[in-house]
Amino acid sequence: MAEILVLVDHADGAVRKPALELLTLARRIGEPSAVVLGAGEAAASIAATAGEYGAATVYVADGAEFTDQLVVPKVDALTQLAKEKGAAAVLVTSSGEGKEIAARVALRLGSGLITDAVELEAGENGPVATQSVFAASYQVRSTVSHGVPVITVKPNSAAPEAAPAAGSVENVAVAFTGNAAKVVSRTPRVSTGRPELTESAIVVSGGRGVGAAEGFAVVEKLADSLGAAVGASRAAVDAGWYPHANQVGQTGKQVSPQLYVAAGISGAIQHRAGMQTSKTIVAVNKDAEAPIFDLVDYGVVGDLFEVLPQLTDEIGAR
Amino acid sequence: MTLKIAVCVKYVPDATGDRGFADDLTTDREAVDGLLSELDEYAVEQALRISEESDDAEVTVVTVGPDDAKDALRKALSMGADKAVHVNDEDIHGSDVIATSAILAKALEKTGFDLVVCGMASTDGTMGVLPALLAERLNVPQVTLLSEVSVDGGTVKGRRDGDSATELLEAPLPAVVSVTDQSGEARYPSFKGIMAAKKKPVEELDLDDLDIDADEVGLAGSWTLVDAVAARPARTQGTIVTDEGDGGKQLAAFLATQKFI
Numbered sequence: 001m002a003e004i005l006v007l008v009d010h011a012d013g014a015v016r017k018p019a020l021e022l023l024t025l026a027r028r029i030g031e032p033s034a035v036v037l038g039a040g041e042a043a044a045s046i047a048a049t050a051g052e053y054g055a056a057t058v059y060v061a062d063g064a065e066f067t068d069q070l071v072v073p074k075v076d077a078l079t080q081l082a083k084e085k086g087a088a089a090v091l092v093t094s095s096g097e098g099k100e101i102a103a104r105v106a107l108r109l110g111s112g113l114i115t116d117a118v119e120l121e122a123g124e125n126g127p128v129a130t131q132s133v134f135a136a137s138y139q140v141r142s143t144v145s146h147g148v149p150v151i152t153v154k155p156n157s158a159a160p161e162a163a164p165a166a167g168s169v170e171n172v173a174v175a176f177t178g179n180a181a182k183v184v185s186r187t188p189r190v191s192t193g194r195p196e197l198t199e200s201a202i203v204v205s206g207g208r209g210v211g212a213a214e215g216f217a218v219v220e221k222l223a224d225s226l227g228a229a230v231g232a233s234r235a236a237v238d239a240g241w242y243p244h245a246n247q248v249g250q251t252g253k254q255v256s257p258q259l260y261v262a263a264g265i266s267g268a269i270q271h272r273a274g275m276q277t278s279k280t281i282v283a284v285n286k287d288a289e290a291p292i293f294d295l296v297d298y299g300v301v302g303d304l305f306e307v308l309p310q311l312t313d314e315i316g317a318r
Numbered sequence: 319m320t321l322k323i324a325v326c327v328k329y330v331p332d333a334t335g336d337r338g339f340a341d342d343l344t345t346d347r348e349a350v351d352g353l354l355s356e357l358d359e360y361a362v363e364q365a366l367r368i369s370e371e372s373d374d375a376e377v378t379v380v381t382v383g384p385d386d387a388k389d390a391l392r393k394a395l396s397m398g399a400d401k402a403v404h405v406n407d408e409d410i411h412g413s414d415v416i417a418t419s420a421i422l423a424k425a426l427e428k429t430g431f432d433l434v435v436c437g438m439a440s441t442d443g444t445m446g447v448l449p450a451l452l453a454e455r456l457n458v459p460q461v462t463l464l465s466e467v468s469v470d471g472g473t474v475k476g477r478r479d480g481d482s483a484t485e486l487l488e489a490p491l492p493a494v495v496s497v498t499d500q501s502g503e504a505r506y507p508s509f510k511g512i513m514a515a516k517k518k519p520v521e522e523l524d525l526d527d528l529d530i531d532a533d534e535v536g537l538a539g540s541w542t543l544v545d546a547v548a549a550r551p552a553r554t555q556g557t558i559v560t561d562e563g564d565g566g567k568q569l570a571a572f573l574a575t576q577k578f579i
Binding site: 180 | 333334337338339356357414415416419438441442443444445446447449450451453454455457458459460461462463465475479480481482483484485486487488489493498499500540541542543544545546547548549550553555556557558559560561564565566567568569570572573574576578579
């Protein structure tokens with residue numbers, strides 16, 4: 001069966017959920033192999049998890065290069081493996097770095113590249129990827145017509161399904177090409193303990209209507225009662241009320257959760273581009289004319305400082 | 319020595335318009351007015367700031383696109399770029415990002431550069447991979463997704479605010495960088511800048527000038543194939559209630575029916 005290489009994104013010694021989604025999708029188009037790079041001592045447990053989610057083989061490479069240099073060492077490793085193993089496709093998570101890695105691998109392999117797939121299935125001419133474009137107003141189905149398909153897939157595009165496989169580990173020596181930018185220092189972001197924005201099943205976002213940085217407290221309380229991630233509109237981020245890492249929209253994160261709660265967000269095209277593919281959309285806004293209400297499954301015209309705390313209390317009482 | 323800074327910009331359909339596809343499943347450029355991609359304005363801004371910090375620097379703005387793409391170049395020139403290069407050839411129509419990166423790389427080699435500055439992504443395709451592809455083709459380091467960038471002697475330094483960490487990065491020149499919308503507000507062109515831009519040189523190049531065969535680019539030279547395009551069904555508006563003191567309770571009841579709580 002055709003071997004599909006899956007680059008396993010990991011953080012703090014654990015597999016990140018989008019990698020499990022990729023392994024699940026990879027099974028639709030062939031036999032998944034996982035590629036674990038620069039995980040250090042955590043490689044063994046990461047490999048075991050990859051095996052539980054369907055990886056027949058787990059290629060492991062370690063080295064300071066993967067953490068001390070930008071992008072290129074991972075490109076070196078993935079390209080080398082794709083060539084040596086005669087991979088039928090390469091799948092990478094659609095993060096900023098993931099897309100850059102995929103692009104350079106595609107170029108080196110002489111392959112077509114598809115980014116930001118939201119669906120992946122087998123087709124007569126190789127994997128068929130669905131993309132959601134122009135602020136999610138169109139769905140585009142594409143195939144790669146030349147070379148080994150290299151495809152990046154957005155988080156939350158599939159539910160991870162366990163499927164125990166051999167997960168046999170093969171250590172790989174990578175020939176590094178160099179010419180990469182150096183990481184001079186790395187300061188980990190202090191964890192809020194909340195789920196990762198792009199991976200979370202529920203997102204609660206605040207916008208201009210929140211009024212001030214302190215106003216986000218009600219948004220955070222609701223998020224915590226739902227086990228949700230916190231997002232913010234560009235207006236709220238530009239005002240300095242919430243960190244840019246939490247921005248949902250065309251120039252921020254694009255999210256596709258099961259439930260999206262927009263509080264005090266009018267729903268400009270820029271924001272809609274980042275959340276329009278959410279399964280269920282709920283909005284709370286004082287302005288009954290706000291365009292966000294055109295998208296919602298349920299909308300409350302009202303003051304978010306009254307509606308959100310009441311909702312939070314109700315959730316707590318259930 | 320003059321520090322040669324090249325800024326890659328894209329002319330894109332206005333995101334506030336009704337964007338769509340032409341019969342050949344490429345972006346319909348007739349239906350909606352175009353403009354300089356907003357995210358590229360940040361690249362122009364950073365190039366200008368680096369130039370202003372340098373004793374001797376020159377900013378060249380480069381684009382690949384149809385006749386109208388000149389508007390994007392003019393905007394960048396009116397912000398303060400020194401000159402422009404426009405690669406325009408009918409055989410380029412339909413090029414995917416990998417083909418486009420081949421054209422841009424040749425144009426950059428012809429123009430010459432110490433530093434290439436790009437936006438983090440275009441506002442139409444939103445792929446965000448062009449800077450990485452250019453670095454690969456030009457065989458220089460990439461220092462991408464920066465919220466802060468500076469040039470110090472022969473080194474480019476930058477700060478990347480990632481999801482899990484903030485990283486300080488550096489690479490020797492020549493290099494390719496990309497900057498985010500957090501890098502600093504882009505300046506508005508002054509009246510003087512707009513008038514001056516009309517006199518600034520715009521070099522026109524076609525595929526022959528760059529020694530590229532027509533079948534290496536355009537739809538023929540692109541290695542991805544769009545099979546189908548469909549408008550996403552518009553979302554239908556659900557229930558809207560006005561809060562009369564129990565809005566939160568009603569919302570909770572809705573979320574309970576959907577099994578979220």
